[in-house]
Amino acid sequence: xxxxxxxxxxxxxxxxxxxxxxxxxxxxxxxxxxxxxxxxxxxxxxxxxxxxxxxxxxxxxxxxxxxxxxxxxxxxxxxxxxxxxxxxxxxxxxxxxxxxxxxxxxxxxxxxxxxxxxxxxxxxxxxxxxxxxxxxxxxxxxxxxxxxxxxxxxxxxxxxxxxxxxxxxxxxxxxxxxxxxxxxxxxxxxxxxxxxxxxxxxxxxxxxxxxxxxxxxxxxxxxxxxxxxxxxxxxxxxxxxxxxxxxxxxxxxxxxxxxxxxxxxxxxxxxxxxxxxxxxxxxxxxxxxxxxxxxxxxxxxxxxxxxxxxxxxxxxxxxxxxxxxxxxxxxxxxxxxxxxxxxxxxxxxxxxxxxxxxxxxxxxxxxxxxxxxxxxxxxxxxxxxxxxxxxxxxxxxxxxxxxxxxxxxxxxxxxxxxxxxxxxxxxxxxxxxxxxxxxxxxxxxxxxxxxxxxxxxxxxxxxxxxxxxxxxxxxxxxxxxxxxxxxxxxxxxxxxxxxxxxxxxxxxxxxxxxxxxxxxx
Numbered sequence: 001x002x003x004x005x006x007x008x009x010x011x012x013x014x015x016x017x018x019x020x021x022x023x024x025x026x027x028x029x030x031x032x033x034x035x036x037x038x039x040x041x042x043x044x045x046x047x048x049x050x051x052x053x054x055x056x057x058x059x060x061x062x063x064x065x066x067x068x069x070x071x072x073x074x075x076x077x078x079x080x081x082x083x084x085x086x087x088x089x090x091x092x093x094x095x096x097x098x099x100x101x102x103x104x105x106x107x108x109x110x111x112x113x114x115x116x117x118x119x120x121x122x123x124x125x126x127x128x129x130x131x132x133x134x135x136x137x138x139x140x141x142x143x144x145x146x147x148x149x150x151x152x153x154x155x156x157x158x159x160x161x162x163x164x165x166x167x168x169x170x171x172x173x174x175x176x177x178x179x180x181x182x183x184x185x186x187x188x189x190x191x192x193x194x195x196x197x198x199x200x201x202x203x204x205x206x207x208x209x210x211x212x213x214x215x216x217x218x219x220x221x222x223x224x225x226x227x228x229x230x231x232x233x234x235x236x237x238x239x240x241x242x243x244x245x246x247x248x249x250x251x252x253x254x255x256x257x258x259x260x261x262x263x264x265x266x267x268x269x270x271x272x273x274x275x276x277x278x279x280x281x282x283x284x285x286x287x288x289x290x291x292x293x294x295x296x297x298x299x300x301x302x303x304x305x306x307x308x309x310x311x312x313x314x315x316x317x318x319x320x321x322x323x324x325x326x327x328x329x330x331x332x333x334x335x336x337x338x339x340x341x342x343x344x345x346x347x348x349x350x351x352x353x354x355x356x357x358x359x360x361x362x363x364x365x366x367x368x369x370x371x372x373x374x375x376x377x378x379x380x381x382x383x384x385x386x387x388x389x390x391x392x393x394x395x396x397x398x399x400x401x402x403x404x405x406x407x408x409x410x411x412x413x414x415x416x417x418x419x420x421x422x423x424x425x426x427x428x429x430x431x432x433x434x435x436x437x438x439x440x441x442x443x444x445x446x447x448x449x450x451x452x453x454x455x456x457x458x459x460x461x462x463x464x465x466x467x468x469x470x471x472x473x474x475x476x477x478x479x480x481x482x483x484x485x486x487x488x489x490x491x492x493x494x495x496x497x498x499x500x501x502x503x504x505x506x507x508x509x510x511x512x513x514x515x516x517x518x519x520x521x
């Protein structure tokens with residue numbers, strides 16, 4: 001049975017006169033990155049499938065994104081009753097290849113958890129740089145996001161999902177005046193703008209991407225029982241409706257590999273190979289900080305045994321600094337309909353080591369479906385001479401799986417018990433909510449106590465104000481015409497004198513007494 005391997009390399013196809021000269025990608029150079037380019041319908045998917053099969057057969061785990069749904073066929077063997085069998089048989093005979101069919105060991109993943117095991121990461125692991133790119137934030141808004149991350153770390157508030165991040169942003173906004181002197185201005189407008197972008201992201205389904213259990217990269221870098229590398233396929237057909245989320249996720253995955261894996265130098269074969277389909281999405285409108293990050297990862301990750309292969313329509317989609325690091329290249333046909341297309345075609349041809357037998361630019365324009373212009377690194381790391389190559393047929397099925405086939409493979413995967421059920425542990429949202437509720441309860445209790453004291457005082461004052469006056473004790477009644485026994489001699493004399501003054505004689509006495517008194521003065 002053919003494995004797609006030829007000694008120390010992956011057999012990609014036949015080149016040279018009559019297509020009988022084997023063209024292979026050396027496993028030792030597999031971590032030196034690569035490019036698969038070409039117009040729509042020229043055979044890029046078949047080439048990607050052939051390379052994935054070859055790496056898997058060599059015991060190298062693979063990750064790839066299935067943008068159109070047709071790469072899922074890697075999980076099933078091709079068939080002699082298939083519609084393309086006869087064409088494949090003739091191509092195999094032309095290049096001297098022993099055609100046989102077999103499936104690859106495949107694990108299906110899906111950010112939305114529908115067509116594979118859910119892929120999750122935490123907000124903290126994503127980090128403010130990638131998250132700002134994902135949310136398309138301005139510089140000021142990115143600054144506020146960085147403050148939220150820093151404060152969460154300082155106060156031990158875990159940012160796991162979008163609910164945690166939203167709660168943290170509210171917390172930062174409420175403490176803006178306090179934090180201003182330490183971190184700078186935090187405007188309510190910036191906080192509000194980030195919250196709106198998070199809402200948009202959540203409506204796109206990204207809320208399921210943030211949370212736990214987070215993806216353990218070791219679960220992707222495993223081998224099947226027969227020693228072949230596991231092929232991890234990300235269902236990306238729905239994900240492509242959110243291209244920024246797609247590009248950010250793949251860049252996050254690369255960054256995690258870069259940070260987690262140890263240095264291994266130049267191994268005999270890669271430890272992991274990463275295929276980035278629709279690569280232009282990574283670079284479209286990317287800020288300089290992000291471009292620097294991509295370039296850094298692409299330049300340094302090969303020393304950790306990871307190979308990156310970009311799949312795109314035009315090599316011009318990849319920045320020059322990164323394009324120069326792609327040592328293994330498969331260039332399918334480019335169509336030059338406009339002046340810009342012709343310029344891109346010329347630039348693409350100039351990046352290859354010339355072959356005196358043909359003109360590279362003409363070959364790139366003329367190669368048919370299933371044929372490509374290839375250049376693979378030689379044993380000493382020197383770019384190989386460009387060659388017209390007829391790509392070998394894939395061993396796995398070319399095309400999508402039936403829903404029942406995919407479901408059966410997913411049910412048989414041992415990773416379902418680990419990832420299929422989400423976990424929501426105590427984190428920033430729960431901690432801040434508990435603080436708010438506690439503060440609210442304490443404030444309510446204080447208000448109740450204050451209100452109770454005021455009500456009691458008010459009631460006390462009201463009682464005093466409206467208290468009925470107590471009646472004075474009545475003096476005992478005396479019999480009419482009788483004098484009280486308690487009357488003193490002076491009172492009796494005064495009363496008698498008053499009665500006398502009421503008479504005429506009395507008045508004369510008073511005048512006589514008073515007159516003598518004043519005269520004496």
